Amino acid sequence: MRGTRALPTLDLVDAGDHVCWLVEQGEDFGSTARAFLADGALFGDKVLVVGSAETRWPHRGTAQGLLLDPGAERVAGVEWGTEAVLAAVRREADTACREGFRALRVLAQADSLWPGGASAQTVARHELDLDALVADTGTLMVCAYHRNGFDRATLELAVGVHPHQMGRRAPMPDFRMFSAGPDCWSVSGVIDADGAAAFRTAVGELLARSATVRLRCQDLQLMDAAAMEALAGCVRALPGRKVVLEGVNGTVRRCWSLLGYDTPQIPVELAP
Template sequence: MRRSGLVDHTRGLGAHDHVCWRYDDVPEFEARAREFLLDGLEQGYRVCYVASGDVDALVHGLRGIDGIDRALREGAAQVTSLEATYPVGAVVEPEAQVRAYTAATEAAVRDGFAGFRVVAEATPLVRTPKQLAAFARYEHLVDRYMADHPFSAMCAYSSAEIDDSAFAELACLHPNTNARAPGFRLHAADGHTTALGGEVDSHADGLFTQALNRVDLRARDGELVLDARELTFIDHNNLLRLADHAARLGAPLALRGSWPGLARLVDLLDLRDVHVDHAA
């Protein structure tokens, strides 16, 4: 099972984990990036650092990682300038970016590494509404790939440049984040399923609908299954939105969760095409 929830550091994350990190200043971000990359090197992954700026300056920011120079020489670590890949104002093509990371992961495994791990400071790619919409779609698609392949990533965004609303659109599509808002997480899970965690309350109304429209919820064996083991609350309006979304997909909804209020709410709302399977 992938890790899902709030995190206050980037150590101890596994081969399929995906973190959305909001930071206030560059030294803070670089410290968390070093944690994540060092942990990856120690677990046998090839690691990659992607951020804005000159490559030499980016390498300098990684000097706190033991053995980083050797890792760079031997191909265990890579550093890429964001500007070398994307022109200013570029809109990411989601499927193409996932293909690029798929190829990088497969290459790392062929070269004898346990997998591939990336830190990407992606603030310049989400500054406009068009960029944000494309990148949010990419975040979901790449998260889907990560769930079943040895690829892990930390996606970082500057709080000085990205407002709360934009960050929430991105964070809610990650299994892990360091920010308490938006409160819920809708992300890929093991076995080609989707998981819903956290709290879905009235503050999340529009964002939850938007997130449902961005992810690929698909029926399997005649029903739409949602792993809700990490769900701690959902209000009646958002449960109705979820049920309506499943109905539009033409499938009954199966919620696998442990929050006691879930089954009671389904019964209270008389949602006949929704059932709750208790999961520990």
């Protein structure tokens, strides 16, 4: 069962963990990143860096793993995007298993993938896809977001769609959503007016590629009227799609019915 953690250090990252590292301005990113990558040799992991070449090289000057540099690919005129990253991680995770490594250890620099920043929708889609891949393959994945490279709403959503986070000032998201199996996602925390837009964005990205999405809500403490409207509106906007809420508490069930959402026109099922 995957849980959520706020990590004080990357030393605690283990196989199957997907971590959002919120990097502060002036933080010694290089040293922390290189230490995380160097641990790959200690634990028997294959190492992959998505980012700049400087991150790949430890201070002693020995090559540290594979490198995918989106900036270099763009300069060479090669088409690059998030699908290429997903394919590369999947390919290297499978290769690491065949080659006898414990796991694939990945450091992905978000500002290298999106040098001009990215929308919340783009980040949600990419990180939710990555989380499903991490859960499936047992990869160690750390996604580094420099605070000055993305707006606040996008950073908050980025943290919320990772099970784990690290950073001195990393926000504690109101809710988290992470993979619990094929087309199944665990939702925890509180979804209220402040998080309703982010929740709709995340669910919309899941529904865009799956006809039915199951949300396990046993650890969801609250879903207020704004969040319910966001969910209902999201499903209505995507004909032929369905959301199944599993394990919601009695208060959510009663409010859902009182607000008039318990109708066939809104394909959201509240399962036991």
